[in-house]
Amino acid sequence: MIRLFVLVFALLYGVDVMAISEGLVAGYNQGNAHYRKGEYDAAIVAYKQVLAQGLENSDVFYNLGNAYYKAGQLGRAILAYERALKLKPDDEDIRTNLRFVNAQKLDKDPEDDANVLTRFLRAIYIFFSINVLTIVLSICVFAGCALGIGWVFVPLRKWLWIGALIVVGAGMICSGSMLGLKIYQADISQAIVLSSEVVARSGPGEDFLQVFTLHEGTKVVIERREGEWFLVRLTSGVGGWLRAQSLEGI
Amino acid sequence: MRWHFLRLALLLGMAFASVQDAGAQVTLQLSVDRSQLEVDDVVQVTVSVEAQQLSGLPSPEIPAPDGLQMIGSTSSTSTSISIVNGTMTSTRITAFVFSYRARQEGTFTIGPARITYDGKTYASDPVRIQVVKASGQAQTRPTPAPGESVDASEVREIEENLFLQAVLDKRSAYVGEQVGVTYKLYTRYNLQNVRYGNVPTFTGFWAETLFDAQRLDLKREVFDGRAYNVAELKRMALFPTTAGKHTLEQLEVVCDVPVTSRSRGLFDFDPFGSFDPFRSRQVTVRSADVSMTVKSLPSGAPSHFNGAVGRFDIRAEATTNTVKAGDPISVKVVVWGTGNLHTVVEPTRPDAPIFRFYDPKTELMTQKQGDKFGGQKTFEYVVIPQKAGALTLPPFQLAFFDPDQDRYQTVETASVALQVLPGEKAPETLSGLNQEQVRVLGEDIRYIKPDHSQLTNQGRLLYERGGFWVLHLFPLMGVAGVYVYRRHQQRLEGDVAYARRRRAKSDARKRLSEANRLLQEVDSAAFHAEIHRSLAQFLADRLNRSAAGLTSEMATVALSERQVPEPVIGQVRSIFALCDQARFAPGQAGREQMAEMFEKTELLIDELGRYI
Numbered sequence: 001m002i003r004l005f006v007l008v009f010a011l012l013y014g015v016d017v018m019a020i021s022e023g024l025v026a027g028y029n030q031g032n033a034h035y036r037k038g039e040y041d042a043a044i045v046a047y048k049q050v051l052a053q054g055l056e057n058s059d060v061f062y063n064l065g066n067a068y069y070k071a072g073q074l075g076r077a078i079l080a081y082e083r084a085l086k087l088k089p090d091d092e093d094i095r096t097n098l099r100f101v102n103a104q105k106l107d108k109d110p111e112d113d114a115n116v117l118t119r120f121l122r123a124i125y126i127f128f129s130i131n132v133l134t135i136v137l138s139i140c141v142f143a144g145c146a147l148g149i150g151w152v153f154v155p156l157r158k159w160l161w162i163g164a165l166i167v168v169g170a171g172m173i174c175s176g177s178m179l180g181l182k183i184y185q186a187d188i189s190q191a192i193v194l195s196s197e198v199v200a201r202s203g204p205g206e207d208f209l210q211v212f213t214l215h216e217g218t219k220v221v222i223e224r225r226e227g228e229w230f231l232v233r234l235t236s237g238v239g240g241w242l243r244a245q246s247l248e249g250i
Numbered sequence: 251m252r253w254h255f256l257r258l259a260l261l262l263g264m265a266f267a268s269v270q271d272a273g274a275q276v277t278l279q280l281s282v283d284r285s286q287l288e289v290d291d292v293v294q295v296t297v298s299v300e301a302q303q304l305s306g307l308p309s310p311e312i313p314a315p316d317g318l319q320m321i322g323s324t325s326s327t328s329t330s331i332s333i334v335n336g337t338m339t340s341t342r343i344t345a346f347v348f349s350y351r352a353r354q355e356g357t358f359t360i361g362p363a364r365i366t367y368d369g370k371t372y373a374s375d376p377v378r379i380q381v382v383k384a385s386g387q388a389q390t391r392p393t394p395a396p397g398e399s400v401d402a403s404e405v406r407e408i409e410e411n412l413f414l415q416a417v418l419d420k421r422s423a424y425v426g427e428q429v430g431v432t433y434k435l436y437t438r439y440n441l442q443n444v445r446y447g448n449v450p451t452f453t454g455f456w457a458e459t460l461f462d463a464q465r466l467d468l469k470r471e472v473f474d475g476r477a478y479n480v481a482e483l484k485r486m487a488l489f490p491t492t493a494g495k496h497t498l499e500q501l502e503v504v505c506d507v508p509v510t511s512r513s514r515g516l517f518d519f520d521p522f523g524s525f526d527p528f529r530s531r532q533v534t535v536r537s538a539d540v541s542m543t544v545k546s547l548p549s550g551a552p553s554h555f556n557g558a559v560g561r562f563d564i565r566a567e568a569t570t571n572t573v574k575a576g577d578p579i580s581v582k583v584v585v586w587g588t589g590n591l592h593t594v595v596e597p598t599r600p601d602a603p604i605f606r607f608y609d610p611k612t613e614l615m616t617q618k619q620g621d622k623f624g625g626q627k628t629f630e631y632v633v634i635p636q637k638a639g640a641l642t643l644p645p646f647q648l649a650f651f652d653p654d655q656d657r658y659q660t661v662e663t664a665s666v667a668l669q670v671l672p673g674e675k676a677p678e679t680l681s682g683l684n685q686e687q688v689r690v691l692g693e694d695i696r697y698i699k700p701d702h703s704q705l706t707n708q709g710r711l712l713y714e715r716g717g718f719w720v721l722h723l724f725p726l727m728g729v730a731g732v733y734v735y736r737r738h739q740q741r742l743e744g745d746v747a748y749a750r751r752r753r754a755k756s757d758a759r760k761r762l763s764e765a766n767r768l769l770q771e772v773d774s775a776a777f778h779a780e781i782h783r784s785l786a787q788f789l790a791d792r793l794n795r796s797a798a799g800l801t802s803e804m805a806t807v808a809l810s811e812r813q814v815p816e817p818v819i820g821q822v823r824s825i826f827a828l829c830d831q832a833r834f835a836p837g838q839a840g841r842e843q844m845a846e847m848f849e850k851t852e853l854l855i856d857e858l859g860r861y862i
């Protein structure tokens with residue numbers, strides 16, 4: 001009975017034990033082999049084949065980003081790093097390389113003028129991925145239920161139980177709200193400019209006024225789509241329309 | 251030698267020039283008390299007018315030469331009577347004395363002096379004097395009061411009785427060597443109002459004042475066979491800064507000398523002269539120039555020689571001898587001795603990489619007593635041992651040139667033993683090598699992630715799976731179940747009616763099984779009694795009444811109130827009636843009847859359970 005329960009729990013709780021086909025792992029390792037020899041274009045092809053089969057893995061995206069950078073494709077490297085970071089926001093390698101490559105693009109990022117507290121909160125926020133937050137929330141639910149049952153059967157002082165419930169409840173609220181925020185943010189579609197230079201216009205068409213120019217590697221938020229055109233907004237808040245083929249969503 | 255000639259000239263040298271006018275019998279003579287003098291010296295020009303009749307004689311005119319400043323004039327008259335060949339001639343001589351101070355160098359012509367008398371102009375010959383640069387000779391020069399002249403004899407007298415001497419303790423020294431100079435005032439007068447005039451600046455020397463008199467402290471001393479009152483005015487320690495011949499400038503002292511008036515001539519009687527205790531004359535006294543030869547330091551200086559000249563010693567002391575590695579201690583290195591400590595720089599630090607030295611704080615305490623300038627200079631270092639253990643701070647060294655022994659010397663401190671405990675923070679260097687920041691040669695992206703034997707699909711998010719959330723129903727259901735159970739327990743404890751109600755069915759079952767046993771024994775009366783009791787008790791429990799007084803009628807009413815259907819109530823009544831019949835109207839009921847009765851009762855209790 002217990003063994004069955006554990007099995008069901010494991011399946012539902014979903015450490016992804018579903019086997020990734022051996023071919024994908026081999027493809028990834030093949031890409032690494034090319035990279036080590038300096039055959040960056042071949043490495044790119046190998047990594048892309050792995051990703052094309054629906055596997056989303058931060059290591060593959062990270063290595064692909066490295067290969068793109070070495071092959072001189074700055075915008076695609078940034079795109080790959082951003083995708084890797086989305087899957088594993090606390091990975092120091094990804095963050096470092098993204099920062100390094102971002103420093104080489106033409107458009108300057110806005111200054112980060114956050115104070116210490118904001119940075120601390122942001123670091124915590126970044127540290128927990130969606131899955132981790134989900135698990136934390138789940139643990140809180142289980143713990144809360146265990147406390148509720150324990151309260152009935154275990155004769156302890158009332159305030160001990162109340163204290164424990166408050167702790168668990170706070171954990172539930174924090175993880176739940178962070179999870180909600182993360183899921184909301186994940187829905188915001190961001191994109192990276194891949195063309196070396198692209199002109200944004202005031203409307204979806206070549207006849208509209210030119211409003212600003214963007215260069216390869218700049219990150220934008222996509223707000224709307226109209227035909228072949230995207231309305232994008234820069235981190236500074238300025239908006240403009242770009243041709244869809246000059247961008248790729250993260 | 252030159253000076254002796256000058257003195258001779260001063261004493262003997264009189265230039266005469268005379269003009270004889272036979273008709274008027276007026277003779278003008280112009281004379282100077284010396285023909286060669288120095289800048290700031292005073293020359294007295296005497297114009298003697300000799301005539302037989304000299305009443306109403308005007309003052310002679312002398313063209314005032316540039317470079318000479320008249321500071322006073324006076325006149326006196328004398329009469330001489332001579333008898334030549336029986337003829338008595340009376341001659342009156344009037345001497346006009348003009349005092350001039352030489353202001354600049356050069357050759358000047360004084361005169362000719364002219365006098366206009368009785369419609370005629372008489373003139374003397376001019377006299378030439380030479381003014382040379384101040385010799386550096388010791389000088390005592392009285393300054394005549396206005397309208398007064400000072401004659402040479404008075405000057406000589408004052409010179410003999412008042413002079414200033416500069417005494418060097420050595421005439422030859424090395425650069426940086428200490429040379430003492432003492433200024434002494436010799437006097438036989440009762441001086442008043444003594445003050446400095448010109449104070450030397452000691453160009454070419456580092457000068458330290460050892461003594462500076464605030465008042466005259468006179469002592470008796472015999473000089474040149476005469477007893478003087480001597481006061482020490484100044485004592486200086488001089489340190490030559492460059493090699494070569496150096497001359498010390500003169501020290502000038504101005505003071506007032508009381509004078510006793512003397513009669514100026516036989517017929518020039520001054521009834522109030524002779525004793526005037528308040529009369530005094532201002533005198534300027536200058537020391538002679540003194541010169542010395544300064545030699546460069548000899549070769550062969552040690553490599554760590556930094557220019558210290560004198561005689562020094564050195565010692566080192568640490569504030570504490572026990573310290574943690576990485577913590578600072580204070581080490582004082584004290585240099586003391588005689589010499590110019592101002593120019594003594596930091597001693598050579600020991601070459602010990604396990605100690606880190608910070609630049610020292612320097613403190614100088616000079617000592618000016620006695621003839622020598624000296625004192626002590628403290629260099630306070632902050633030293634940080636970089637390693638734990640019993641360490642020795644090696645000696646600090648100071649090299650200096652000792653002019654007395656004419657050679658270079660090196661002194662060093664004793665070693666300082668230190669007990670260094672392990673520090674809390676790891677010492678920065680263990681090897682004693684100087685560390686430096688790792689230099690970044692180039693920047694690149696971080697390397698790729700390694701090969702894997704398995705890859706997970708991170709894109710599949712946990713919260714998107716239905717099964718994951720279904721899992722959480724289990725604990726929630728568990729909690730709900732536990733609370734339902736809890737509530738039930740609480741009602742059993744507190745609510746009698748509830749408890750009776752919940753127990754009714756199981757109690758009825760127990761009685762029915764007892765009845766079933768009696769059925770097997772075919773004990774009709776007991777069987778029916780038990781059937782009756784089980785049904786009555788069940789109804790009483792469910793209706794929360796007493797079973798004892800529950801009659802068939804009461805049960806019918808109560809069940810009707812609870813909306814129990816009529817057929818069921820009829821069955822209850824029928825069973826009660828049958829039981830009563832069997833109990834009170836004896837006559838054995840058959841086994842089959844009893845079995846039928848048992849089944850009916852069992853079904854009835856089940857059915858009743860649904861309604862009440």
